[in-house]
Amino acid sequence: MNSKVQNKIAIGVLYGIAGLVVLILLALVGYILVSGLPKVSWHFLTTPAKAFLKGGGIGIQLFNSFYLLILAMLISFPIALGAAIYLYEYAKDNWVTNLVRTAIEILSSLPSVVVGLFGFLFFVVKLRLGFSILSGAFALTFFNLPLLTRSIEDSLHTIDDKQREGGLALGLSRWETVTRVILPAAVPSILTGVILSAGRVFGEAAALIYTAGQSAPALNFMDWNPFNISSPLNPMRPAETLAVHIWKINSEGIMPDAKAISSGSSAVLVIAILLFNLAARYLGKRLYKRLTSA
Amino acid sequence: MSKEILTTQDLHLYYGSKEALKGINLNFDEKGITALIGPSGCGKSTYLRTLNRMNDLIPGVTITGTVQFKGEDLYAPNADTVQIRKEIGMVFQQPNPFPFSIYDNVIYGLRIAGERDKEKLDAVVEKSLRQAAVWDEVKDHLHESALALSGGQQQRVCIARVLAVSPEIILLDEPTSALDPVSSSQIEATLLNLRHDYTIITVTHNLQQASRIADRTAFFMNGELVEVDQTKNIFMNPAKKQTEDYISGRFG
Numbered sequence: 378m379n380s381k382v383q384n385k386i387a388i389g390v391l392y393g394i395a396g397l398v399v400l401i402l403l404a405l406v407g408y409i410l411v412s413g414l415p416k417v418s419w420h421f422l423t424t425p426a427k428a429f430l431k432g433g434g435i436g437i438q439l440f441n442s443f444y445l446l447i448l449a450m451l452i453s454f455p456i457a458l459g460a461a462i463y464l465y466e467y468a469k470d471n472w473v474t475n476l477v478r479t480a481i482e483i484l485s486s487l488p489s490v491v492v493g494l495f496g497f498l499f500f501v502v503k504l505r506l507g508f509s510i511l512s513g514a515f516a517l518t519f520f521n522l523p524l525l526t527r528s529i530e531d532s533l534h535t536i537d538d539k540q541r542e543g544g545l546a547l548g549l550s551r552w553e554t555v556t557r558v559i560l561p562a563a564v565p566s567i568l569t570g571v572i573l574s575a576g577r578v579f580g581e582a583a584a585l586i587y588t589a590g591q592s593a594p595a596l597n598f599m600d601w602n603p604f605n606i607s608s609p610l611n612p613m614r615p616a617e618t619l620a621v622h623i624w625k626i627n628s629e630g631i632m633p634d635a636k637a638i639s640s641g642s643s644a645v646l647v648i649a650i651l652l653f654n655l656a657a658r659y660l661g662k663r664l665y666k667r668l669t670s671a
Numbered sequence: 672m673s674k675e676i677l678t679t680q681d682l683h684l685y686y687g688s689k690e691a692l693k694g695i696n697l698n699f700d701e702k703g704i705t706a707l708i709g710p711s712g713c714g715k716s717t718y719l720r721t722l723n724r725m726n727d728l729i730p731g732v733t734i735t736g737t738v739q740f741k742g743e744d745l746y747a748p749n750a751d752t753v754q755i756r757k758e759i760g761m762v763f764q765q766p767n768p769f770p771f772s773i774y775d776n777v778i779y780g781l782r783i784a785g786e787r788d789k790e791k792l793d794a795v796v797e798k799s800l801r802q803a804a805v806w807d808e809v810k811d812h813l814h815e816s817a818l819a820l821s822g823g824q825q826q827r828v829c830i831a832r833v834l835a836v837s838p839e840i841i842l843l844d845e846p847t848s849a850l851d852p853v854s855s856s857q858i859e860a861t862l863l864n865l866r867h868d869y870t871i872i873t874v875t876h877n878l879q880q881a882s883r884i885a886d887r888t889a890f891f892m893n894g895e896l897v898e899v900d901q902t903k904n905i906f907m908n909p910a911k912k913q914t915e916d917y918i919s920g921r922f923g
Contacts, residue, residue: 390836406900417792469730470730486842537764539763539767540767540770541728541831542725542728542761542763542767543763543767543768543769544769545725545728545756546723546754546756546760546761546763546833547756547757547760547779547780547832547836548753548754548755548757548758548760548836549753549779549780549783550753550778553783556781557783558779561770561771626779658685661689
C-alpha cells in the first residue's frame, strides 16, 4: 500500500472518530434539551419545589447552586492561585515539590463521593457545621482545588520564560515579575480555567449529598441578613443544589410530575454548564485580544 | 583613558562540572560600545549574563572570581540583584515586550518603583522612545499593544524600556540576530546614538556589525578570552593567530 493511500485512510479514520464524538455529544444534549425544555418556564425557574404535589419548581435549588458555587470559588481560588504560583514560579525541583505535586494529583483523582463522605465526617459531624452551605463549599473546595491549581499552573506555563527574564532584567524582584508581568499576561487563560472548573463544580452532586444536604428549606428572598435562618445568604442552612435535586427526585421523588421536573432540571443544568463553557471561550479570547491586539 | 566601570577578574563559570568560562579577565571603561564576538558556544553570551547575574536563574551554575561594578562586588553575599539589574540593564536576542501597551511597557519599571506623576511618566516615555529611535514610528499609538509592532520596533521598545530605568550599563545579547537587515541597521543606529551616554556591551554573531559599531572588540573562544583591543586593531591587525583565522572566516 503506498503512503498516499495510507495517509488518506488514516485521515478518514480520524475524521470518523472526531465525528463520532461530536455526534454523541449532540445526541446526548439534544435528548436532554428536547425532553426537558418544554417543562422550563419562568414559573418553573422561580418557584420552590413541592414534596407531594404537582407544579413544583426549582427556584431555591437554582439559587443554592449559584450561591454554593460562588462560596466554593471564593475559598478555593486564592488557595489554588497561591499554590500554583508557588509550585510554578518558586518551588525548586526537589522531593518536597514532587511530594506536593503527587498529593495534588492524588487529591484530584479521589472519587467525589469519597470527598463527600469525608466532608460529612469532618465538616458536618466533627466541626459541627451541620448540613450547610459552608460544609458543601468546603467539600467542593477539596474537589476543586487540585483541578484549579493544575489549570492555573498550566496558564503560568503558557507565559514565555522570556517575559520572566525581561521582568528580572528590568530590575523587578521575582515577586514583582510574577504579580505585575506574569499574572496579568496569564489572566485570560486563568479566567478560562476558573470558568471551566466552575462548570464542573456546578454540576457536582456526589460531594454535596452528605455535606450541603438534600433539603431546600423555604427562603425569604426579601431577607438578606446572612444571620437569619430563612435568608438566602445564610451559609449555615442546608441547601440542596440542582444536581442533588435531580439525583433525589430520581431516587425517591414521589410528586406526580417527578419525571418532568427531573427532565426540566437536567435541561437547566446542561444549559448552565454550556453557558459556562461558551462564556469561558468568549471571555478568554476577548481578553487575550485586548491584551495583545494581535 | 576614562575610568573603569566594570571589571571581571579570573571569572570561571561551571554548568554542573563543565567549565564554560575559563578565567576571564576583562574590564570595561565608561561609555562606548564593546562587542563580544566568537564562534557559537564560545561563552560570550554566558559571560554577558554573568555581568548582571542573569545566570543565577539557571540551576546548577557555579561562578568563581570577581565581577565588580564601580568597585562593588556583584557576587558579594549581600549584593542586591534587583538593584544591580536596575543599573545594568539587558536586552535579549528575541524581542520580549510585555503583552501590554507600548506606553506601559516603557514605564513598567518606573511605575512599579512607585512613580505616579503622569507628566513625569509621559516625559520619560517620550525621552526613552526618542533615545531608542522609535518615537516617530509609535508616538501615535502609544496605548496600543506592543505585540502589534514589527520585530525591529519591538526590539527598540525593549531598549527604550531598559533606558527608562536609567541604567549605567546596557547589555545586549545578540540584539539583531532575530531581525531583518533593515531593522538591524536601525538598531545599530540606535546603539551608536547611545554610546556617548551609556556603557554598552553587545554580543554579536555578525562581524560586520561589530566592526561598524564597536569601539572595542573582544574575541572569545572555547570559554577563554583570546584578545581584546580597539576594534580596528582586532579587524586590521590582530595580535593572535586564532583571532585572525576567525576574522578572515577560516572557521566559525
